[in-house]
Amino acid sequence: MxxxxxxxxxxxxxxxxxxxxxxxxxxxxxxxxxxxHNFVSELAIDRWSKIIEAYASEDFRVEDIRLLxxxxxxxxxxxxxxxxxxxxxxxxxxxxxxxxxxxxxxxxxxxxxxxxxxxxxxxxxxxxxxxxxxxxxxxxxxxxxxxxxxxxxxxxxxxxxxxxxxxxxxxxxxxxxxxxxxxxxxxxxxxxxxxxxxxxxxxxxxxxxxxxxxxxxxxxxxxxxxxxxxxxxxxxxxxxxxxxxxxxxxxxxxxxxxxxxxxxxxxxxxxxxxxxxxxxxxxxxxxxxxxxxxxxxxxxxxxxxxxxxxxxxxxxxxxxxxxxxxxxxxxxxxxxxxxxxxxxxxxxxxxxxxxxxxxxxxxxxxxxxxxxxxxxxxxxxxxxxxxxxSGEVLPSYFPEDVALGHWLDKNRMPTMVDEHAAFRALVTRGDSDGLMLSFTQDFKKMLQKDVPTADQVVVRDPQYIHGDRTSYGSEVFTQRLPDGVTQRYHDMYSHGMDGYHLVYDQGHWRVYRRNEASPLDGSDSFTLTQAESLRIK
Structure with a gap:
């Protein structure tokens, strides 16, 4: 008692x-x-991204978290x-x-x-x-x-x-x-x-x-x-x-x-x-x-x-x-x-x-x-x-990944993206709704085609150093696998692909959109004139 x-x-x-x-x-x-002061825990971002990724599965169940x-x-x-x-x-x-x-x-x-x-x-x-x-x-x-x-x-x-x-x-x-x-x-x-x-x-x-x-x-x-x-x-x-x-x-x-x-x-x-x-x-x-x-x-x-x-x-x-x-x-x-x-x-x-x-x-x-x-x-x-x-302002946390995440948040369409490479952008976006991630059936089906049919495709610069060595720090951060989209369509970043046009180009990220597709909310980060003026190597 x-x-x-x-x-x-x-x-x-x-x-x-x-x-x-x-x-x-x-x-x-x-x-x-x-x-x-711009400190962000890389491991915390990695762990949070896995929760967001788990929701991308169409048959997601709470008990699936047991895998994490x-x-x-x-x-x-x-x-x-x-x-x-x-x-x-x-x-x-x-x-x-x-x-x-x-x-x-x-x-x-x-x-x-x-x-x-x-x-x-x-x-x-x-x-x-x-x-x-x-x-x-x-x-x-x-x-x-x-x-x-x-x-x-x-x-x-x-x-x-x-x-x-x-x-x-x-x-x-x-x-x-x-x-x-x-x-x-x-x-x-x-x-x-x-x-x-x-x-x-x-x-x-x-x-x-x-x-x-x-x-x-x-x-x-x-x-x-x-x-x-x-x-x-x-x-x-x-x-x-x-x-x-x-x-x-x-x-x-x-x-x-x-x-x-x-x-x-x-x-x-x-x-x-x-x-x-x-x-x-x-x-x-x-x-x-x-x-x-x-x-x-x-x-x-x-x-x-x-x-x-x-x-x-x-x-x-x-x-x-x-x-x-x-x-x-x-x-x-x-x-x-x-x-x-x-x-x-x-x-x-x-x-x-x-x-x-x-x-x-x-x-x-x-x-x-x-x-x-x-x-x-x-x-x-x-x-x-x-x-x-101590009050010292640090460099911004991977600004190019963060910018991509904000852009994907404003341009919501069925998008093919490898979460292993873009997990920071995924966290910035805040959810995985409408994304075709590497473990989904849609993503795997796309890789079997010579030309993908996704409305949007996110590709990373193949010359980008694996391990994310950036000015943000000299340490190799959370090791994720290379970008699967870039590996399959290795020329897409530099030369584009038939049926797609460039709609986003910042840092080591580019996004190509299918010509027939348009954003669900009508928003876009590039006008047609701007997109056409971009020089693709």
């Missing part, structure tokens, strides 16, 4: 709602700030597909901010139960939220806020296992891992790194009686989640699950296809022990407050074991992900330390006045250390994010 009342008080308490709203507003501003991993994040994005304008573009950032604000509201509720004053709670939340790792996780557009919330629950579940040592504690921890798999592609690394730490967390008597049962109970939900999804992929895909999961650009590959462009992987990729040592150093520089928490927990043996596990858990997961060439930077894993620190503060006895000042100071030092470590071997994405957060 008491637990039920506590659960209800969290949702009914007016203060929870106020904290959530203020946190959502603050995180929303933090997300808007880099976007205002991670599933829960894609299902949440799917809710925003019917929206328009800025809300639709900002959907990945908005969802991440909602869960980040929910995490802060839940943490405020737990701190209040520990009798922290309102002033202390505000200071603690502010110090946690200004840490660059927390901001990077919440504002990068990859729904890091949801992953932070899940890791917070994971850490609380592990402490419950230490304190309660009952069957429900094991089941709860296993369920959290099982759900986590559908939230974050890094879950398998987090889980494998957690296994050797179980002796620190699980009750000694249970480990002595039946160590295999301890591992089995905790691992079963995650194993069932993974196996069921792999079986599903093997059933619906002719190529098989492994071929799908190992395809370039899939979440399971991580940064593997960008090894040559990422300094962290060039130096530490494929090596477990050197990357483990480096990640521990980065973790301590980013969160020296963990050492403070270990020192404060020295008289609480059970909590000390869990906090010590926190100290090495994420560093081990970082090393595993680096050894398999998955992780582009330690911050992409270590940002979850923020949730672990939040849980540890809740679980320790409330600090007295002098110790609270020390905690505040260590959190502030951690924030400073976070900016220092984030500047060490950063990815191009991190460099641009850091510059945008």
């Amino acid at each position: 008491r637990k039920q009342q506590e659960k209800e008080s969290f949702f009914i308490n007016p203060q929870t709602g106020l904290v959530f709203m203020f946190a959502l507003a603050a995180l929303g501003i933090a997300s808007w700030w880099p976007i205002y 991993y991670p599933h829960l994040t894609n299902l949440l994005l799917l809710l925003f597909y019917p929206t328009t304008g800025l809300i639709k573009f900002a959907a990945p950032y908005l969802i991440s901010c909602i869960f980040g604000a929910g995490l802060l509201a839940l943490w405020n509720f737990h701190l209040r139960e520990k009798n922290y004053t309102l002033r202390d709670r505000i200071i603690l939340m502010a110090l946690v939220a200004i840490h660059p790792y927390f901001l990077w996780g919440v504002t990068d557009g990859l729904l890091g806020g949801l992953s932070l919330l899940m890791f917070y629950l994971l850490y609380l579940s592990s402490v419950r296992l230490i304190k309660e040592a009952d069957a429900r504690s094991f089941i709860m921890l296993g369920v959290v891992f099982g759900v986590y798999f559908f939230v974050d592609e890094r879950t398998l690394f987090i889980f494998v790194a957690f296994l050797p730490l179980l002796p620190l967390i699980a009750p000694r008597n249970m480990l002595k009686a039946s160590p295999s049962s301890v591992y089995l109970i905790i691992a079963m939900p995650l194993v069932l989640s993974v196996v069921s999804w792999v079986v599903y992929l093997s059933f619906v895909l002719d190529e098989g699950a492994w071929h799908y999961m190992s395809s370039p650009g899939e979440s399971f590959r991580g940064a593997w296809h960008q090894v040559a462009e990422i300094e962290w992987l060039r130096d530490y990729g494929g090596s477990f022990f050197s990357s483990l040592l480096a990640s521990i150093v980065v973790g301590l520089i980013s969160y020296p407050v963990v050492l403070w928490l270990v020192w404060r927990a020295r008289r609480h043996i059970k909590l000390l074991r869990d906090i010590e596990a926190l100290l090495v858990h994420l560093s081990t997961a970082t090393a595993l992900a680096t050894a398999t060439f998955f992780l582009a930077h330690p911050a992409d894993m270590l940002y979850l330390t923020a949730a672990g620190v939040m849980a540890a503060i809740v679980l320790l006895p409330r600090e007295i006045r002098w110790y609270r000042g020390g905690l505040f100071l260590m959190l502030l030092i951690s924030a400073i250390g976070g900016w220092v470590s984030l500047s060490w071997k950063p990815t191009v994405e991190m460099q641009r994010w850091t510059k945008a957060m």
